[in-house]
Amino acid sequence: xxxxxxxxxxxxxxxxxxxxxxxxxxxxxxxxxxxxxxxxxxxxxxxxxxxxxxxxxxxxxxxxxxxxxxxxxxxxxxxxxxxxxxxxxxxxxxxxxxxxxxxxxxxxxxxxxxxxxxxxxxxxxxxxxxxxxxxxxxxxxxxxxxxxxxxxxxxxxxxxxxxxxxxxxxxxxxxxxxxxxxxxxx
Numbered sequence: 001x002x003x004x005x006x007x008x009x010x011x012x013x014x015x016x017x018x019x020x021x022x023x024x025x026x027x028x029x030x031x032x033x034x035x036x037x038x039x040x041x042x043x044x045x046x047x048x049x050x051x052x053x054x055x056x057x058x059x060x061x062x063x064x065x066x067x068x069x070x071x072x073x074x075x076x077x078x079x080x081x082x083x084x085x086x087x088x089x090x091x092x093x094x095x096x097x098x099x100x101x102x103x104x105x106x107x108x109x110x111x112x113x114x115x116x117x118x119x120x121x122x123x124x125x126x127x128x129x130x131x132x133x134x135x136x137x138x139x140x141x142x143x144x145x146x147x148x149x150x151x152x153x154x155x156x157x158x159x160x161x162x163x164x165x166x167x168x169x170x171x172x173x174x175x176x177x178x179x180x181x182x183x184x185x186x
Contacts, residue, residue, distance in 0.1 A: 043073065043074065045073070045074045046074075047101055048101045048102045049074065049075060049076045049077050049097075049101065049102075049103055050074050050075050051071075051075045051076055051105075052102055052103050052104045052105060053075070053076045053077070053103055053104070053105040053106070053107060054076060054077040054078075054079060054093075054094055054097045054098070054103045054105070054106050054107070055069070055071075055076050055077070055078050055079070055106075055107045055108075055109065056079045056080075056084055056086060056090055056094070056106065056107070056108050056109070056152070057078065057079075057080050057084045057108075057109040057110075057111075057173075058080065058081070058082065058083050058084035058109070058110060058111055058114060059080045059081055059082055059084075060111055060114065060115070060175075062111070062175050063109070063111060063173060063175075065078060065109070068173065068178060068180075069107075076103075077093075077097045077101070077103060079093045079094070079097075082115070082116060082140070083110065083114055083115075083116040083140055083141075083142070083148070084108060084109055084110045084111075084152070085116075085140040085148065085152060086108070086151075086152040086155040086156055087137070087138075087140065091155070091156075091159050091161060091162070094106060094156065094159075094161075094162055095159075095161040095162060098162055098163050098164055099163060103164070104164040104167060105164070105167040105168075105169075106156050106162075106164075106165075106167065106168045106169075107169055107170075107171070108149060108152050108153060108156070108168070108169070108170040108171065109170075109171050109172075109173050109180070110145050110148060110149050110152075110170070110171070110172050110173070111145075111172060111173040111174070111175055112145065112172060112173070112174050112175050112176070113175050114142075114145060116139070116140065116141045116142055117141070117142060117143060117145070118141075119139055119141040120139070120141050121138065121139050121141065123139050123141070124137075124138070124139055145172050146172065146183050149170035149171070149172060149183040150170065150183060150184075150185060150186045152170060153168050153169075153170045153183070153185050153186075154185070154186060156168045157185075168185075169182065170182070170183045170185070171183060
């Protein structure tokens with residue numbers, strides 16, 4: 001079975017039975033899990049990350065964080081959302097990561113060509129017009145990725161809920177070169 005992304009972004013699966021579009025992608029994922037589980041051996045790991053680091057990054061499908069950072073299973077906590085923005089929910093996850101599971105460092109990763117650079121808060125208004133209810137969340141769109149990384153670093157560093165705010169570093173991942181570029185805090 002081979003998998004490819006079409007130009008429209010739909011996942012298509014080729015097999016002897018023909019081509020299945022994204023209506024069966026969940027079935028394909030569940031089937032892949034069965035194959036994975038057949039060879040799975042419990043690594044006996046603790047939920048505490050070995051490297052005591054939490055990585056906050058964008059959900060963009062082009063970012064393979066473990067490969068890009070040389071991480072193995074169990075090395076870190078990975079928290080992802082649209083833009084890799086530090087929101088209240090990210091602070092919640094980081095608080096649990098630090099206070100209950102022992103992480104001490106925070107790495108923030110945004111990236112070039114982020115979809116949030118092309119959205120505005122009008123996106124929320126459009127959704128409200130469509131569904132009749134305004135979303136409670138902010139889009140957190142931005143125009144300057146470096147400045148947004150600085151803002152995210154500042155949100156982590158000033159959170160009263162986090163125990164460890166001295167080792168917070170922010171980066172921009174270049175989706176064309178695979179390189180990280182460190183952003184100095186404000």
